[in-house]
Amino acid sequence: MLPLPEGEFDAYLFDCDGTIADSMPLHYVAWQRALAEWGAEFPEELFYAWGGRTPVAVIQELNAQQGLAMPVELVNKRREQIFEELLPGVTAVPEVLEHIEAAYGKVPFAVVSGSSRESVTASLTALGLLDRFEVMVCAGEYLNGKPDPECFLIAAEALGAAPSRCVVFEDAELGLQAAAAAGMAAVRVPPPWQRRAGTAAD
Incomplete structure (x- = not known):
């Protein structure tokens, strides 16, 4: 399982493509x-x-x-x-799915994506995970895209969590920069070729 940063977290925020969905x-x-x-x-x-x-x-x-x-x-x-x-050919990223399954029902989840709500909904539905996420913040629902922190801050507010008590799961550099700008801890999700190599580089 991908290691979580140190600390206690009140909310998990996930990017969708390349993070939850190996899409x-x-x-x-x-x-x-x-x-x-x-x-x-x-x-x-x-x-x-x-x-x-x-x-x-x-x-x-x-x-x-x-x-x-x-x-x-x-x-x-x-x-x-x-x-x-x-x-129909999409699968979940196993290392992220482990976190979703382990923490579901204990901490609230949000999806924060640069893709449209339709696209994110379709991906999560194909994976059977749509019902796990209380909040979705998608393209067109915020003004400034990643690396601006706006989308993550909207999600934290919707979940009633302080930014410093949120952890972000992200595969993209721009998303990791946005999480840092929001004052949130982050877990870097390795790209497909690193995961397939069997040893995800830290």
């Missing part, structure tokens, strides 16, 4: 297929480096970088549609 490889396939229709490139390394950004911000940045004029909402809808078609 990043599926998301990347969905991005590739949706963007290919517009001739855009999105290298896998960049996809993981940009983890935590909202899809709208990603499309806008790719447009700017590659001199494209992809219609943001249309491309985002197409990406979501492809992802939902791939979703």
Whole structure:
């Protein structure tokens, strides 16, 4: 099991993609297929480096970088549609599922994601975990995306927990920066290739 930081915690806040759901490889396939229709490139390394950004911000940045004029909402809808078609293949990240099962009913949980509420709901439903989370804070429900702490602070307030008494589970660097900015402890969830190696690097 991934070790928790020292201290007592009143709430657990989880990112969804790459943290609860081992869905990043599926998301990347969905991005590739949706963007290919517009001739855009999105290298896998960049996809993981940009983890935590909202899809709208990603499309806008790719447009700017590659001199494209992809219609943001249309491309985002197409990406979501492809992802939902791939979703039956999603699995939970085992090391995070252990924490969910061990602490469920003892501490309140929230999901804090840069993905849409529809996407997060679909992932958690596919995993049979939707009923575990009292609060969801998703894209479009806060102004400033990670690394800004806003989304985590909204979740803490909704759960009635002081930020210093929350622990965040995150796989993305931007999310870990947001947790630190919120004054919260954090557990880094290793990327798929480190977990598959059998020894997650600290």
